[in-house]
Amino acid sequence: EDKVVQSPLSLVVHEGDTVTLNCSYEVTNFRSLLWYKQEKKAPTFLFMLTSSGIEKKSGRLSSILDKKELSSILNITATQTGDSAIYLCAVGGKGADGLTFGKGTHLIIQP
Amino acid sequence: DAGITQSPRHKVTETGTPVTLRCHQTENHRYMYWYRQDPGHGLRLIHYSYGVKDTDKGEVSDGYSVSRSKTEDFLLTLESATSSQTSVYFCAISGMIPGPNSPLHFGNGTRLTVT
Numbered sequence: 584e585d586k587v588v589q590s591p592l593s594l595v596v597h598e599g600d601t602v603t604l605n606c607s608y609e610v611t612n613f614r615s616l617l618w619y620k621q622e623k624k625a626p627t628f629l630f631m632l633t634s635s636g637i638e639k640k641s642g643r644l645s646s647i648l649d650k651k652e653l654s655s656i657l658n659i660t661a662t663q664t665g666d667s668a669i670y671l672c673a674v675g676g677k678g679a680d681g682l683t684f685g686k687g688t689h690l691i692i693q694p
Numbered sequence: 695d696a697g698i699t700q701s702p703r704h705k706v707t708e709t710g711t712p713v714t715l716r717c718h719q720t721e722n723h724r725y726m727y728w729y730r731q732d733p734g735h736g737l738r739l740i741h742y743s744y745g746v747k748d749t750d751k752g753e754v755s756d757g758y759s760v761s762r763s764k765t766e767d768f769l770l771t772l773e774s775a776t777s778s779q780t781s782v783y784f785c786a787i788s789g790m791i792p793g794p795n796s797p798l799h800f801g802n803g804t805r806l807t808v809t
Contacts, residue, residue, distance in 0.1 A: 625801060681786070
């Protein structure tokens, strides 16, 4: 059974801080790891990672995959209150049965 | 929102009644998924479809059935709703097996309360 574990489950920081969110996984026939941001409604796609050591970056957000350690991190620098959300990590195998999600990290940015 | 519409957006129903949730997509994507999201559990797969009339069970399929008679519509039915099925239900779609170049895209969810 595929498994995704995220840590921490919740995090409260002040605006301007840098945060690192963690995701570890166990999956048969790993194909990709994805990060999503969820505010009030649907999860929205952030990054997809398939190769170890290659950083994906979008503005203040970046992510990297370590296939040897079966893990990924999501970094957010110079945090803003708009970054407050649940961040979801998911992994995909080779089957059609979608993605396996972690429980998410609930990030709160205080002004 | 990747052309995905879920209906209804909110529903309150009584224990024992049947309930059908609808997911409609305009992307002509082959793969469609139903997830439920609960505090402490994250998103869990209920059922998925890999084509018209082709469906399969996910991790938490007990008490649920699905149908896909057209590419654009994927229905989730609770035959006899129970309080444990109170949840937020998300539909998701993908053009290919979710993976490189084909992330899942989600609808805005249906909040179901079973009293």
